[in-house]
Amino acid sequence: MKTLLNVGCGWSNISQLKGFNKDTWKEIRFDIDEKVRPDIIGTLTDMKLVETASVDAIYSAYNLDHIYAHEIPIVLKEFHRVLKEDGFALVRCPDLQTMGELIAQDKYLEILYQSQIGPVYPIDVIYGHRGEIEAGNEYMVKKCGFTYSALDASFSVAGFKARYGGRLTTNGGELGMVAFKQEKSEEEIKKIADPIFPY
Amino acid sequence: MKTFLNVGCGPETESKIRGFDNDDWKEIRLDIDEDVNPDIVGTLTDMKLVETATVDAVYSAYNIDHIYAHEVPIALGEFYRVLKDDGIVFVRCPDIQSVCKAVLEDKLLETFYETEDGQKITPLDILLGNRQELLDGNEYMAKKCGFTYSVLNKAFSDAGFKARYGGRIAFNGAELALVAFKQKKPEDEIKKIANPFFPSWFV
Numbered sequence: 001m002k003t004l005l006n007v008g009c010g011w012s013n014i015s016q017l018k019g020f021n022k023d024t025w026k027e028i029r030f031d032i033d034e035k036v037r038p039d040i041i042g043t044l045t046d047m048k049l050v051e052t053a054s055v056d057a058i059y060s061a062y063n064l065d066h067i068y069a070h071e072i073p074i075v076l077k078e079f080h081r082v083l084k085e086d087g088f089a090l091v092r093c094p095d096l097q098t099m100g101e102l103i104a105q106d107k108y109l110e111i112l113y114q115s116q117i118g119p120v121y122p123i124d125v126i127y128g129h130r131g132e133i134e135a136g137n138e139y140m141v142k143k144c145g146f147t148y149s150a151l152d153a154s155f156s157v158a159g160f161k162a163r164y165g166g167r168l169t170t171n172g173g174e175l176g177m178v179a180f181k182q183e184k185s186e187e188e189i190k191k192i193a194d195p196i197f198p199y
Numbered sequence: 200m201k202t203f204l205n206v207g208c209g210p211e212t213e214s215k216i217r218g219f220d221n222d223d224w225k226e227i228r229l230d231i232d233e234d235v236n237p238d239i240v241g242t243l244t245d246m247k248l249v250e251t252a253t254v255d256a257v258y259s260a261y262n263i264d265h266i267y268a269h270e271v272p273i274a275l276g277e278f279y280r281v282l283k284d285d286g287i288v289f290v291r292c293p294d295i296q297s298v299c300k301a302v303l304e305d306k307l308l309e310t311f312y313e314t315e316d317g318q319k320i321t322p323l324d325i326l327l328g329n330r331q332e333l334l335d336g337n338e339y340m341a342k343k344c345g346f347t348y349s350v351l352n353k354a355f356s357d358a359g360f361k362a363r364y365g366g367r368i369a370f371n372g373a374e375l376a377l378v379a380f381k382q383k384k385p386e387d388e389i390k391k392i393a394n395p396f397f398p399s400w401f402v
Contacts, residue, residue, distance in 0.1 A: 068341075069323060070334040096326075100302030103295060108347045123268060126326060127344050134269035141267075143341065144327060147307045 001026050002056040005082065008044060008063035011036050017059060019196035028055065033139075045071050047078040055082050058089040064151075065093045066128075069144045076158035080181065088180045089160070090196055094125045096145040098173025112172035120172060148175050155179040164193045200225050201255035203289075204281060206243055207262035210235045216258060218289060218396035227254065243274040249281045257282060260291040268344040275358035279381065288360065288379040289396050295345040297373030298322045312372035320372065348375050355379040364393040368401055376401075 004020055006012065007030045014020050014027035030050070031038040040049050044060075044067055058079050067075060079089050099122045102112070111119045117129065124130055125142075132140040146154070148167050155163055155177065162184045165177030178193040203219050208228040219226065229246065230237040239248050243259070243266055257278045266274060278288050301311055301322045310319040324330055325342075332340035346354070352363050355377065362384050365377030378393040 068333050069327070069330045096302050096307060097305060100299040100304075103299035103347065104303050106296060106347055106349055108295070108350055123344070123350075127268060127342075130268045133267050141343070142327070145307075145323065147302065147305055149305055150307050150323075153308075 003028055003054070004057045004059060005030055005050065005055040006059045007047075007079075008032075008060065008066075009036065009038060012061070017196070018198055020057075020059075025057075044075045044078070047082060050078075050082045052081050053084050056084055056087050058083060058087070060089060061092040062094070064091065065142050065145055066139065067143055072144065072154055073158060076154060076160075080159050083181055086182060088178055088192065089155075091151070091155075091165075091175070091177045091179065092198060093146055093151070093175050094171070095148065095167050095173040095175045096126070097147040097167065099125050099145075100147075115171075122172075125172060146175060148177075151175055151177055162189055164189045165197070168199055170199050202227055202253075203256035203258050204229055204239075204249065204254045205258045206241075206246070206278075207231075207259065207265075208235065208237060216260075217398075219256070219258065224256075244270050244277065246277040246281060249277075251280050252283050254281050255283055255286050257286070257288045259288065261293070263290065264292045264342050264345050265339065266343055271344065271354055272358060275354060275360075279359050282381055284381060286381050287392065288355070288377075290351070290355075290375075290377050290379065292346055292351070292375050293325045293371070294348065294367045294373040294375045295326060296347040297367065298325045298345075302326075325372065346375055348377075351375050351377055362389055364389050365397075366401070368398065370398075 002025050004014060004025050005028050009029040009031050013029065014022060014025060028040060029038045030040045030042055032041060032043045034041060042049050044063060064072065102122050108122050110121065112122055112125065113120055118131065126145060128141040152163050160179035161182055162180040163177055165175065168174050168176050176198055180189065201223055202225045204227045206229050208230050227239060228237045229239045229241050231240065231242045233240060241248050243262060263271060263274060298311065307323050308321050311322050311325060312320050314320060326345060328341040348367050355363055360379035361382055362380040363377055368374050368376050376397060378396055380389065
């Protein structure tokens with residue numbers, strides 16, 4: 001049985017994640033918010049309750065964009081620490097390059113896509129969902145953002161020796177990446193990454 | 200003598216503000232930080248210490264990008280309230296349309312412009328706040344929203360400003376500058392009032 005650490009999990013769980021079969025993966029849900037009933041309480045920048053080299057995989061979806069840029073190296077170092085030697089991280093976050101393209105065309109306040117909480121606009125992707133923030137959910141505030149090259153460079157600097165992924169058209173334009181602690185052949189990378197890649 | 204309210208003024212500096220740099224204007228400085236010795240203590244969204252219809256102009260430079268998008272109408276409502284009927288706002292902020300063109304070109308972390316003191320500023324710094332300042336713990340440097348010219352113009356229009364004049368100018372990498380008038384005015388009068396606030400090559 002392998003373990004998956006779902007960081008900043010919110011209400012999500014493994015049954016919604018492509019490629020992580022419940023028969024072979026055991027999920028550990030990790031969040032700061034007790035309401036979502038996490039297995040471990042903590043933040044991305046403080047994962048001290050997770051032991052070193054204790055998990056096979058990390059799932060981080062739409063949370064690296066909610067911490068400051070200078071905190072990113074701290075978080076990725078934590079990811080690196082808690083992963084086993086052969087471990088990997090699956091990361092998803094908005095693609096600022098796609099937002100850049102739309103805003104360069106003055107489409108800052110044109111609907112990007114419909115989400116569960118209503119229409120989302122490029123301004124919401126960059127600064128956080130305006131309705132949620134107005135309602136007082138300040139944790140929805142965006143503090144950082146990535147292009148694929150910036151995301152790739154961050155994981156490379158943090159010691160992840162192989163990375164695989166790119167820009168996706170889903171959710172109005174997002175980034176997906178699998179980052180491996182160890183060097184791997186292209187064939188091995190694809191074998192692991194393809195089944196879990198979100199789309 | 201006319202008065203202009205310099206909102207979120209920050210520390211006092213020797214340098215003059217283009218357009219207000221003559222004897223016609225008296226400055227009133229407003230800031231939340233008492234360390235910068237403001238004449239009036241207040242924020243963009245809470246200017247209750249400034250009386251209604253008391254100032255001829257409001258000057259807002261690089262602060263409407265530090266409040267949440269839903270607070271922008273509140274701040275512009277306050278600008279509108281404190282201005283006399285014939286008053287104007289001169290507003291400056293980053294032009295994220297230009298910044299986003301650089302992001303589109305995959306230059307999120309490349310130098311977009313250099314400050315006078317040699318700091319290299321990237322598109323990420325402009326969009327979400329200066330990373331060095333944030334690292335130093337100055338959380339008020341975080342950016343909470345941003346504007347294209349069309350969005351800025353619409354925000355002032357929605358707040359009741361009947362005439363607007365301005366555009367995208369190449370300053371600080373890329374800046375938006377707008378003069379917004381409470382009252383409707385003929386075009387030649389708008390230009391006559393607004394021109395001193397813009398570089399000569401713009402007008």
